[in-house]
Amino acid sequence: MIPVLQAVVSRSTKKKHTEFEAEALPHMDVLYNFALRTTGNEDDARDLLQETYLKAYRFWDKYEKGTNIRAWLFRIMKNSYINRYRKETKEPDKVDYDDIENFYNTIRAESTDSNDLQEQLYGNLLGDEVTKALQSLPDDFRTVVILCDIEGLTYEEIAEFVECPIGTVRSRLHRGRKLLQAKLFEYAKQQGMIKGD
Amino acid sequence: MDCNEAQQYAGDAIDRSLPNGIGKEFQAHLEKCKPCRREVALENLSKHMVRQNIQQIPTPRSIQTFILSSLRLEYDQKKPDSASWLTGFLPFQVALPALAGGIVAVAFFLIVSSRTDPSYKMTAHTASNDIINLSFANFALMQSGKMQPAMVTAAPESVGDFFQKSNLQFGVHIPKLKTCEWCGGSASECSGVKQAHLLYKAGKELIYVFEVSDDDALYGTQVSLPLAAKRALTQSGWYTDPDHPDCNVILWKTDEAVCVAVSTMKKAQLLALLTTQ
Numbered sequence: 001m002i003p004v005l006q007a008v009v010s011r012s013t014k015k016k017h018t019e020f021e022a023e024a025l026p027h028m029d030v031l032y033n034f035a036l037r038t039t040g041n042e043d044d045a046r047d048l049l050q051e052t053y054l055k056a057y058r059f060w061d062k063y064e065k066g067t068n069i070r071a072w073l074f075r076i077m078k079n080s081y082i083n084r085y086r087k088e089t090k091e092p093d094k095v096d097y098d099d100i101e102n103f104y105n106t107i108r109a110e111s112t113d114s115n116d117l118q119e120q121l122y123g124n125l126l127g128d129e130v131t132k133a134l135q136s137l138p139d140d141f142r143t144v145v146i147l148c149d150i151e152g153l154t155y156e157e158i159a160e161f162v163e164c165p166i167g168t169v170r171s172r173l174h175r176g177r178k179l180l181q182a183k184l185f186e187y188a189k190q191q192g193m194i195k196g197d
Numbered sequence: 198m199d200c201n202e203a204q205q206y207a208g209d210a211i212d213r214s215l216p217n218g219i220g221k222e223f224q225a226h227l228e229k230c231k232p233c234r235r236e237v238a239l240e241n242l243s244k245h246m247v248r249q250n251i252q253q254i255p256t257p258r259s260i261q262t263f264i265l266s267s268l269r270l271e272y273d274q275k276k277p278d279s280a281s282w283l284t285g286f287l288p289f290q291v292a293l294p295a296l297a298g299g300i301v302a303v304a305f306f307l308i309v310s311s312r313t314d315p316s317y318k319m320t321a322h323t324a325s326n327d328i329i330n331l332s333f334a335n336f337a338l339m340q341s342g343k344m345q346p347a348m349v350t351a352a353p354e355s356v357g358d359f360f361q362k363s364n365l366q367f368g369v370h371i372p373k374l375k376t377c378e379w380c381g382g383s384a385s386e387c388s389g390v391k392q393a394h395l396l397y398k399a400g401k402e403l404i405y406v407f408e409v410s411d412d413d414a415l416y417g418t419q420v421s422l423p424l425a426a427k428r429a430l431t432q433s434g435w436y437t438d439p440d441h442p443d444c445n446v447i448l449w450k451t452d453e454a455v456c457v458a459v460s461t462m463k464k465a466q467l468l469a470l471l472t473t474q
Contacts, residue, residue, distance in 0.1 A: 017272055028264065032256040046260050047465060050267050057271055130250035148212060149247040155213070170208045177243035184246065 020060050024053065027070045030151060031077055037146050038081055040135050051084070052077040071160045078143070078162070133183035141176030144169055198222040203233045211241050259473040266472050269433035273425065326388075327421050328414060328457055329438050329446055332407040336444070336459035339396055339405050346381025346396050356382040356395065365391040367410035368453040374399060374470045388419040393454075404460040404467070414455035422455070430455060437464065447471060 031052060035045035055076050056063075063072055134142060143162060147153045159166045198206075203226045209215055215223055227234045338344035348359050353371050360369040363384035374380075376399050383394040393408040413420055415427055422430075429436035430450040438446035445464040448457050449471065460467050 013272070021268070028256050028261065029253065032260065033253050036254075037251070042257075042260075043469075046263060046469065049256075049260065050264055050465065053264055053268060054271055057268060130246050134247065134251065145247065149244045150251055150253060170205075173212075174204075174208050174240065177240045180243045180247070181239050184243075 016060060020057055023069055024056055024073060027073055028053075030070065031073055033150065034074070034146060035077060035081075037131075037134065037150070038139070038142070048077060048081060048084075051080045055080065068157075068160060071157070074161045075163065082139075129184065129187045133180050133187065136183055137176055137179055141172050141179060144172045145176040145180065148173055198226045200226075200230060200233050203227070203230070204236070207233075207237045207240055210237065211244060263469060263472045266433075266435050266468065269429075270435055270437050270468075273429040273433065273436060326419060327423070328407065328409065328455070329422070329426070329448075331420070332405065332457040332459050333444075333446065335394065335407060336403075336405040340403060344394075345383075346394065347383040349379055349381035349396075351379050353380055356380055360384060360393055363393075365393055365410075367391065367408075367412075368451070369393040369408055370451045370454050370456055371395070372397075372406060372456075372458075372471060374404065375473065376400065376470070377404075390417065390419045399462070399470070402460055402462045404458055404462065404470070407457045407459070408454045411450060411453060411455050 028049070032045060032049055035048040035052075036042065039045050039048055052073060056073055059076075063069065134145065137145065140162075144158055147158045147161060148155075153161070155166050155169050158169045162169070203223060206215055206219060206223050210220070210223055214220065227237060335344060348356070350356060353373050357369070357371045359382050360371070365384055371380075372395070374397050377397045378400075379398050381396045385392050385394065390409055390413050393406075395406040395408070397404040397406070409420060414422055415430065426436045426438070426448055430448060434450045436448040438448070444459060444461045445467050446457065446459050447464070447467060448455060450456070458467065458471060462470075
C-alpha cells in the first residue's frame with residue numbers, strides 16, 4: 001500500500017478504535033455481571049465477555065449511533081451464550097410448573113400472617129444457595145430476574161434487551177420469582193431450616 | 198378487583214408504581230385477601246433475597262486487561278478494507294470507479310518506479326535470525342527433549358535468581374503462570390545477543406518463552422522481527438503471530454525485554470494465562 005493511502009486508512013481506523021472503546025467499554029461491568037450469573041463461573045464469564053467485545057468491534061459498523069448501545073451489546077452477549085454455552089452445558093431440568101403451584105397453594109393456605117417471612121421460611125439460608133437457585137432457573141426467566149432484581153433495569157429496558165413485549169417481561173419475572181422461591185424453599189427444607197411446615 | 202387481576206398487577210406494584218385508581222383497588226384487595234397478600238409478599242421476598250445476596254461486582258482488573266489486550270490484538274490483525282474506508286469518503290457511484298482508477302495508478306507507479314518497499318509484506322518472517330522463527334524452532338526442540346532447561350523448579354522465584362546470576366544484562370521477565378506445575382530456565386548467547394529461555398508445564402501443555410532485550414529485538418541487527426510485530430509491540434505492547442496453524446505464538450514487551458511465548462495451548466487460554474499473572 002502506498003504511504004498516502006496507508007496514512008488515510010490509519011487515521012480512519014484509529015478513529016474507529018477510539019470511538020468503539022469510548023462507547024462500548026464503560027458497559028463492561030454490567031456485561032461481566034450478566035456473564036458471571038449466566039455461566040456460573042469466572043473463566044466462562046471472561047471468555048463470553050471477550051467474545052462479546054470482539055464481535056461488537058467486528059460489527060461496529062452495524063451499530064446505529066445514538067441507539068441504546070448497552071442493549072446492543074447485551075443482545076450480542078445473549079446470542080453468543082446461546083450459540084456457544086447453552087449447547088455445551090446440560091439444560092436445567094425441565095420445570096414442572098404444577099409443583100410450583102402446589103408449593104404456592106401450601107404457603108397461601110397457612111393461617112398465620114407473619115411479617116417476617118424470610119425468618120420464618122429460610123432462617124439463615126446462605127448467599128450461595130440463592131446464587132445456586134438463580135443459576136438453576138431456565139435461561140429466559142433467569143435473564144429477566146437478573147436484569148430487574150440485580151441490575152435494576154425497568155421493564156421497558158428489559159423488553160428492549162431481550163426483544164420481547166413488556167407483557168412477556170412481566171410474566172417471566174413473575175414466574176421466575178415464583179420458581180426461585182420454590183427452589184429456596186427446597187434448599188431450606190433439605191437443610192432443616194424450615195420452621196414448622 | 199379479583200385475585201386474577203391482583204396477580205397481574207403484583208409485579209408492577211413491587212417494581213414500579215400502579216396508576217392511582219388501580220393502586221387503591223389493588224391495596225384494597227390485598228387488605229381483604231390473605232392468600233394474595235401472602236403471594237405478593239413471597240414475590241417481594243424473592244426480589245429482596247436476590248438483591249441482598251447477589252450484588253453487582255466490578256469487573257476484575259485482570260479481566261479488564263485481558264479484554265483490552267484481546268481488542269488490541271484484534272486491531273492489529275484486522276486488515277483495513279480498502280473498499281469500506283473509500284465509500285466512507287465518497288458516494289458509492291463514485292467510489293467504485295475511483296477505486297479502480299486508484300489501483301491502475303498504483304500499478305503504473307510501481308512499474309515505472311525503481312523503488313521497492315522491502316517491508317511490503319509486514320508480517321513475513323523468513324529471515325534466519327527472526328525471533329519468531331527462533332522461538333518456534335526452540336519450542337520444537339523442547340517438545341522433543343533435544344533442548345532442555347538448565348534448571349527446573351516449582352518456585353518461579355528460583356528461576357529469577359538463576360537469570361540474575363547468568364548476567365544477561367537485561368531484566369528477564371518471569372511470568373507467574375497459574376496452574377503451572379513447574380518451570381525451568383536456561384541462558385545462552387548467539388552473535389552477541391543474550392537470550393533467556395523459560396519452559397512451563399501446565400497440565401499436558403508446554404509453554405516455551407524466549408526473551409531478548411528490547412533494544413536487540415526492536416533496534417538491533419543481529420536478530421529481527423516482522424515490521425507488524427515491531428509496530429504492535431511499540432503501540433500496544435502485544436502481538437499475535439498469524440502464521441502458525443498448529444500452535445500459538447504471542448509476543449509482549451516489558452520494560453527491558455521482548456518476550457515470545459509458544460504453545461499448542463488454545464490462544465484464548467494462553468492469553469488468559471499470560472495476562473492474569
